[in-house]
Amino acid sequence: MTTVLITGTRPYGEGDPVDVLIDDGVITRIVPTVAGGRDAGGPDSAASAADEVIEAAGTVLLPGFVDMHTHLREPGREDAETVRSGSAAAARGGYTAVFAMANTEPVADTAVVTDHVYAQGQAVGLVDVHPVGAVTKGLAGAELAEMGVMAASSAAVRLFSDDGHCVADPLIMRRALEYARGLDVLIAQHAEEPRLTEGAVAHEGPTAARLGLAGWPRAAEESIVIRDALLARDAGARVHICHASTAGTVELIRWAKDQGIAITAEVTPHHLMLDDARLESYDGIFRVNPPLREESDTRALRAALADGVVDCVATDHAPHAAQDKCCEFSQARPGMLGLETALGVVAQTMVAPGLIDWRGVADVMSVRPAQITGLPDHGRPIEVGETANLTVVDPDSAWTVRGAELASIADNTPYEDLTLPARVRATLLRGRVTCVDGKVRAR
Ligand SMILES: NC(=O)N[C@@H](CC(=O)O)C(=O)O
Numbered sequence: 001m002t003t004v005l006i007t008g009t010r011p012y013g014e015g016d017p018v019d020v021l022i023d024d025g026v027i028t029r030i031v032p033t034v035a036g037g038r039d040a041g042g043p044d045s046a047a048s049a050a051d052e053v054i055e056a057a058g059t060v061l062l063p064g065f066v067d068m069h070t071h072l073r074e075p076g077r078e079d080a081e082t083v084r085s086g087s088a089a090a091a092r093g094g095y096t097a098v099f100a101m102a103n104t105e106p107v108a109d110t111a112v113v114t115d116h117v118y119a120q121g122q123a124v125g126l127v128d129v130h131p132v133g134a135v136t137k138g139l140a141g142a143e144l145a146e147m148g149v150m151a152a153s154s155a156a157v158r159l160f161s162d163d164g165h166c167v168a169d170p171l172i173m174r175r176a177l178e179y180a181r182g183l184d185v186l187i188a189q190h191a192e193e194p195r196l197t198e199g200a201v202a203h204e205g206p207t208a209a210r211l212g213l214a215g216w217p218r219a220a221e222e223s224i225v226i227r228d229a230l231l232a233r234d235a236g237a238r239v240h241i242c243h244a245s246t247a248g249t250v251e252l253i254r255w256a257k258d259q260g261i262a263i264t265a266e267v268t269p270h271h272l273m274l275d276d277a278r279l280e281s282y283d284g285i286f287r288v289n290p291p292l293r294e295e296s297d298t299r300a301l302r303a304a305l306a307d308g309v310v311d312c313v314a315t316d317h318a319p320h321a322a323q324d325k326c327c328e329f330s331q332a333r334p335g336m337l338g339l340e341t342a343l344g345v346v347a348q349t350m351v352a353p354g355l356i357d358w359r360g361v362a363d364v365m366s367v368r369p370a371q372i373t374g375l376p377d378h379g380r381p382i383e384v385g386e387t388a389n390l391t392v393v394d395p396d397s398a399w400t401v402r403g404a405e406l407a408s409i410a411d412n413t414p415y416e417d418l419t420l421p422a423r424v425r426a427t428l429l430r431g432r433v434t435c436v437d438g439k440v441r442a443r
């Protein structure tokens, strides 16, 4: 049994500073911070009982972040990331739960693989690693994977996705949605009509035309978004759209929600901040699927996240080894790191311009993703009696991103040398401090 005391923090950045006492993984006391320091609290002071004190004046206390979309690369590409290194990145980024995508080698299309990833995550103990199961065998899009077996396994898989690939065949997608409804699990779609993206490496628009890069039209995404909304409607199923990247996708999701269709969507930090002007350098670091779009799309995505049409932020953390990124643009593997920079990017793109406040950050990075994925102990209110899955954020601590200093094995961050306005001070998983001031505490 350990007790941790966080002093001088403001839950959601609201009200007067409080001291939060955590005992055996549960929030047991929230009391106003006494001016002049905790010693002024007298013999009854919570500090006198705490095993560890995190001095957190000036910070914002949020529920631990939940990432619906992470690539941990284990098994198969441990030269880019492992469950251990990715868990460290997650803890440093303020995450208490991540969903590890199924496009590993071998693919997570059986309970053997999903249970392995789950057990590794538990053994590391820095963040709850929930394996995502594949929708189709080998991500090949032809035959459904044994979703029911994975759902009933010890990892209790509740999110299924062929991410990296689209479930392109409408009949397979329809069956998958019907099956998912019966199992009460969620399908997350990587919306990309493959016939429209053959050879595509960049957003189809003036920049790609000028640079001579093969274009990926917005319609490749949007046509699948609306198709899957209609399939979900008819199946009475839920569907989740991965990495929404266009203004048109926002309008289609808005329409579908207005119809009462059970559709949800995520946006990545990089699609909120970056546009295809970055491609001028031909630096493979900026290659990602779906591609960086235009400034008008980033603006629409920010507005949609603020008004709730897009439900949440998901990192699509996609580590790649140096040799897979430092090469000709069209040969570079798509994907970027995201776990450690997500909070800073959201602070810059959403909080700084006043689109959302810190409660809004809690909603889009914790509460909504926990609801969508059905995690009972995450994204909970900061109240006495609740499980202490918490992130302490320093809202005024600018830092400069250096890929080499991140916990991931790979260093493919698109934010190299960029200064972000906010950072994570500490992360607590069920009351255990998993990271403080960037130092990860392995069990
Ligand atoms: N986003 C990417 O560009 N890449 C992802 C796959 C994916 O999310 O589609 C990856 O696994 O590297």
Ligand SMILES: [Zn+2]
Residues within 6 Å of the ligand: 163, 164, 165, 190, 242, 243, 289, 290
């Ligand atoms: Zn994807």
Ligand SMILES: [Zn+2]
Residues within 6 Å of the ligand: 069, 071, 101, 163, 164, 316, 318
């Ligand atoms: Zn992905």
